Amino acid sequence: MNRWTRRAFIGAGTVAGGGFLLGVAGFTFAPGRHSLVSADAAAKGQLTTWITISPDNTVTILIPHCEMGQGSQTALAMMTADELDADWSLVRVQEAPALDAYANGYIVRAAGGHYVPAILGRGVDYGAYKVAEWFGFQVTGGSTAVRSTGEYGMRVAGAAAKEMLIAAAASQWRVSASECVAKRSAVSHAASGRSAPFGELARSAAAQRVPTSPTLKRADSFTIRRTSPVRLDIPSKVDGSAKYAIDFTTPGLLYAAIEIAPVYGGTLVSVDTAPADAMRGVKKVVKLPEAVAVVADSFWRARRALAALKPEFSDAGHGEVSTASIFAAFDKALGAPPGVPSNAAKAVTADYRVPFLAHATMEPMVCTAKVDGDRAEVWTGVQDPLNARSVAAKALGIDSANVRVTNFMLGGGFGRRLPFTFDYVDLAVRIARAMSPAPVKTIWTRENDIQHDYYRGAALSRHAGALDGTGVPLAALSTYTGGGNGEAVFMPYAIAEMNAREKKVEHPIRLGQWRSVLNSQHGFFKESFIDEMAHAAGKDPFEFRRGLLGHQPRFKAALEKAAMMASWGTPLPPGEGRGIAICESFGTIAAEVVHAAVSPEGRLKVLNVYAAVDCGDVVSLDGATAQVEGGIIFALSAALLSEITIAQGRIVQKNFRDYPMIHIADAPAVVTEFLRSDAPLGGLGEPCVPPLAPALANAIFAASGVRVRELPIRNTPLKRA
Amino acid sequence: MAITLTVNGTDHTVDLEPEMPLLWVLREALGLTGTKYGCGISACGACTVHLNGRAVRSCTLPLSAVDGQRVTTIEGLGSGGALHKLQQAWIAHQVPQCGYCQSGVIMAVAGLLAQNPHPTDREIDAEISNVCRCGTFVRMRAAIRDAAAAAEGATS
Numbered sequence: 001m002n003r004w005t006r007r008a009f010i011g012a013g014t015v016a017g018g019g020f021l022l023g024v025a026g027f028t029f030a031p032g033r034h035s036l037v038s039a040d041a042a043a044k045g046q047l048t049t050w051i052t053i054s055p056d057n058t059v060t061i062l063i064p065h066c067e068m069g070q071g072s073q074t075a076l077a078m079m080t081a082d083e084l085d086a087d088w089s090l091v092r093v094q095e096a097p098a099l100d101a102y103a104n105g106y107i108v109r110a111a112g113g114h115y116v117p118a119i120l121g122r123g124v125d126y127g128a129y130k131v132a133e134w135f136g137f138q139v140t141g142g143s144t145a146v147r148s149t150g151e152y153g154m155r156v157a158g159a160a161a162k163e164m165l166i167a168a169a170a171s172q173w174r175v176s177a178s179e180c181v182a183k184r185s186a187v188s189h190a191a192s193g194r195s196a197p198f199g200e201l202a203r204s205a206a207a208q209r210v211p212t213s214p215t216l217k218r219a220d221s222f223t224i225r226r227t228s229p230v231r232l233d234i235p236s237k238v239d240g241s242a243k244y245a246i247d248f249t250t251p252g253l254l255y256a257a258i259e260i261a262p263v264y265g266g267t268l269v270s271v272d273t274a275p276a277d278a279m280r281g282v283k284k285v286v287k288l289p290e291a292v293a294v295v296a297d298s299f300w301r302a303r304r305a306l307a308a309l310k311p312e313f314s315d316a317g318h319g320e321v322s323t324a325s326i327f328a329a330f331d332k333a334l335g336a337p338p339g340v341p342s343n344a345a346k347a348v349t350a351d352y353r354v355p356f357l358a359h360a361t362m363e364p365m366v367c368t369a370k371v372d373g374d375r376a377e378v379w380t381g382v383q384d385p386l387n388a389r390s391v392a393a394k395a396l397g398i399d400s401a402n403v404r405v406t407n408f409m410l411g412g413g414f415g416r417r418l419p420f421t422f423d424y425v426d427l428a429v430r431i432a433r434a435m436s437p438a439p440v441k442t443i444w445t446r447e448n449d450i451q452h453d454y455y456r457g458a459a460l461s462r463h464a465g466a467l468d469g470t471g472v473p474l475a476a477l478s479t480y481t482g483g484g485n486g487e488a489v490f491m492p493y494a495i496a497e498m499n500a501r502e503k504k505v506e507h508p509i510r511l512g513q514w515r516s517v518l519n520s521q522h523g524f525f526k527e528s529f530i531d532e533m534a535h536a537a538g539k540d541p542f543e544f545r546r547g548l549l550g551h552q553p554r555f556k557a558a559l560e561k562a563a564m565m566a567s568w569g570t571p572l573p574p575g576e577g578r579g580i581a582i583c584e585s586f587g588t589i590a591a592e593v594v595h596a597a598v599s600p601e602g603r604l605k606v607l608n609v610y611a612a613v614d615c616g617d618v619v620s621l622d623g624a625t626a627q628v629e630g631g632i633i634f635a636l637s638a639a640l641l642s643e644i645t646i647a648q649g650r651i652v653q654k655n656f657r658d659y660p661m662i663h664i665a666d667a668p669a670v671v672t673e674f675l676r677s678d679a680p681l682g683g684l685g686e687p688c689v690p691p692l693a694p695a696l697a698n699a700i701f702a703a704s705g706v707r708v709r710e711l712p713i714r715n716t717p718l719k720r721a
Numbered sequence: 722m723a724i725t726l727t728v729n730g731t732d733h734t735v736d737l738e739p740e741m742p743l744l745w746v747l748r749e750a751l752g753l754t755g756t757k758y759g760c761g762i763s764a765c766g767a768c769t770v771h772l773n774g775r776a777v778r779s780c781t782l783p784l785s786a787v788d789g790q791r792v793t794t795i796e797g798l799g800s801g802g803a804l805h806k807l808q809q810a811w812i813a814h815q816v817p818q819c820g821y822c823q824s825g826v827i828m829a830v831a832g833l834l835a836q837n838p839h840p841t842d843r844e845i846d847a848e849i850s851n852v853c854r855c856g857t858f859v860r861m862r863a864a865i866r867d868a869a870a871a872a873e874g875a876t877s
Contacts (some may be wrong), residue, residue, distance in 0.1 A: 040843075068818075068819050070740075070818070071818070148724045149758070173733060230812065230815065231815055233820070234812055234816075234817055234820075235812060236820075237820030237823050238808040238811040238812055238816075238817065238823060238827060239755070239795060239796065239798075239799065239804065239808060240753075240754070240755015240756070240794065240795035240796045241755065241796075241822050242820050244757075244821060246754075246757070246758065247748075247754035249752070249754075255749075280738070298741075298745060298749050298750075299745060299749065300742065300745040301738075307778070361819075361821075361852050361854060362757070362759055362765070362767060362819065362822045362852065362853070362855075363757070363759075363819070363821045364758070409819070409820070411757070411820075411821030412821060412854050412855060413819075414854070443758070446759060446760040446762075446765075549753060622815055623815075626815060626818060626857075626860070629856060629857075629860070630818055630855045630857065631856070632854040632856065633857075633858055633859070634857025635856065636856075637854075637856070655761075655762055655764060656759075656760050656762070656764035656765050656852060657762065657764050658824050661765075661852045662852065662858075662863055663846075663849070663850045663851070663852070663858075664846060664849050664850075664851075664862060665845075665846030665847070665849075665850075667856075667858035667859060667862070669859065670859050701853060
């Protein structure tokens with residue numbers, strides 16, 4: 001990190017009205033050349049984080065990440081303001097516009113630079129440093145905002161701005177800068193008793209030499225970090241004033257409802273538009289290669305007219321695909337379980353399976369577009385407005401520079417609004433082109449959303465383990481389908497022989513990134529299996545794991561903490577049980593204990609969840625806690641209920657009735673504690689998802705003796721034999 | 722067909738199809754976008770408003786059913802520029818994440834508290850079936866308890 005901050009490029013200037021403006025560059029890469037910052041970054045305005053201090057003493061922080069409820073805009077502002085020693089009550093936050101200048105290059109530096117978030121795997125070949133395309137991203141995903149943009153951009157900007165304000169005060173007062181201190185948005189000099197607010201110093205601070213290597217605070221002198229200020233976006237979310245893409249309006253706005261080929265890859269064969277043409281408010285029926293849209297003067301009228309049509313679509317040759325055919329192919333590819341060592345006293349084998357899942361963000365996909373000649377304007381909600389801009393430009397065959405994207409608060413993301421998944425932008429701009437120059441808002445119905453997602457992949461995993469005569473594990477081996485990577489399959493345990501091998505199986509279901517990505521499947525596989533090995537060894541599942549973690553102090557500490565929080569080992573009434581699981585993802589270790597009850601009739605009630613989380617350090621304590629709670633509830637809903645199935649190449653589920661979610665009645669109490677380690681900051685949006693399903697399955701086994709090896713859990717009868 | 726309804730204390734006459742759901746009348750004809758579309762089949766509760774003081778899901782409620790009736794949306798929940806006690810509790814407990822479902826949740830709970838100022842956990846569970854994908858249920862329950870306690874303080 002030090003090397004990076006020294007080489008970071010910082011630029012400063014004044015703004016209208018005598019304020020102060022300071023930014024820090026991310027990085028740029030050119031093919032064949034690897035450097036952190038391009039020589040002409042300043043000329044190009046390639047500064048990704050910005051601080052503006054106005055004469056009235058307000059501090060405005062421009063943040064290159066969207067807000068989808070994860071609270072990272074607030075956390076990033078806290079990191080900046082802490083280094084700046086600003087008065088938190090004077091800090092304002094703005095989301096950066098979708099311009100190249102705000103591409104957030106820091107993301108790739110997270111986790112020591114050896115790990116590129118899977119969401120960007122298709123855009124970045126980090127091994128070869130071929131990241132020319134990378135510079136087109138302004139992504140929010142991979143739990144990276146705080147640990148990359150925050151650590152490598154926002155903190156440096158805050159610290160540099162503070163040094164310049166102090167230098168300005170020192171020069172004005174003719175004292176040494178080392179005798180001046182900044183505190184609560186003012187610089188003071190104790191010996192002379194002088195003090196000046198940042199706002200008064202801003203203009204002359206902008207003329208100071210820009211420090212290229214500002215000193216960052218030590219953790220023990222943080223004043224804003226580790227506290228729990230109110231999240232800046234919350235007041236607007238309790239009175240209906242928060243604006244999402246679906247709320248955008250503009251004079252002359254038209255509305256589009258769409259029907260997309262039900263089998264992915266299918267095309268529109270024919271449609272008689274007459275029934276819709278005559279209906280009230282209908283402006284036009286727009287035929288696209290893969291969809292038909294009705295544009296009307298209200299969304300309800302568009303949708304009603306669309307329902308009157310009977311479009312025919314081709315099935316792209318996938319009309320025979322079903323959930324059963326996909327799992328049969330998985331099973332065939334895996335073949336026999338991995339062979340275990342010949343000296344094993346006991347062998348354990350198990351298959352685990354997980355379904356396709358939809359994201360089902362509460363706000364469905366929405367995009368408004370206005371196309372006028374070779375220019376376009378787009379209003380939407382995405383996790384990467386720069387990629388959305390290039391998708392719109394490509395769909396229209398125009399230059400990206402001619403497309404303006406305005407991003408709104410997201411009504412949930414969870415990976416559905418990541419780059420490479422902007423079909424809703426692509427469709428919306430083509431519909432708008434057909435109505436040019438009228439602005440058209442294309443709203444996906446919940447049915448569109450559930451049936452045309454980029455799904456979390458289904459997967460089957462086949463495990464074999466071996467124990468010696470005393471219950472010591474000798475091997476934990478698996479083969480799996482459905483995708484994986486080193487992080488997802490990693491088991492921290494000291495077992496002599498461990499490996500997980502992927503068997504590739506192609507299928508035509510469109511896949512994407514779902515909160516916690518491949519860890520969501522593999523967390524369930526590996527932490528269910530180690531539990532089965534513990535029981536096969538006749539040992540307590542917590543003690544069994546702990547005994548294998550002597551070489552992994554962070555894992556061991558988190559596991560022990562979760563067990564202690566849950567009073568692991570104390571007696572429970574009959575029909576109740578505790579289950580434990582631990583996973584590392586996105587640089588964070590999360591250990592969870594689930595306390596559940598299974599009635600004699602097989603009714604499951606999840607009572608409590610205890611989470612011990614080591615993400616290095618916590619920036620916004622309450623915001624971080626909310627992410628842990630949210631990750632657990634999100635994972636619980638999926639573990640209990642969620643399943644996308646395929647019949648005749650089509651997605652079977654349509655809406656919340658057949659793709660149900662848990663309600664407040666099903667939500668357990670959640671207790672969260674953070675362990676502060678010296679590890680680099682880890683992510684928080686995702687890491688608490690993976691351990692939940694295995695901890696719950698393990699708790700069900702403890703409570704009922706029924707081993708759940710398939711998600712969702714509702715597919716397994718829990719009635720005790 | 723002209724239909725007259727009172728929304729947040731203001732009378733509106735609209736000439737729209739009687740079967741158009743109230744949700745779209747509020748959002749597109751009256752510009753009140755705090756009420757959200759989530760499913761269109763009364764399954765998720767994002768569109769919850771009050772009809773004559775009772776919580777209803779507006780995505781399946783035809784305009785004809787509200788002729789001459791009194792509708793309250795999230796924008797009209799507070800009174801005299803002050804936030805409703807539930808909105809205050811929602812801020813105090815930092816309930817919303819993405820926030821999209823929260824208008825509907827707050828309206829559903831306000832409807833419950835209007836009928837039953839001190840609901841038990843079981844009554845909350847039975848009455849509140851809104852979907853929240855961010856998983857804010859833990860904080861919702863804490864905020865509801867606080868708001869119910871505040872109501873008790875106010876009436877005693």
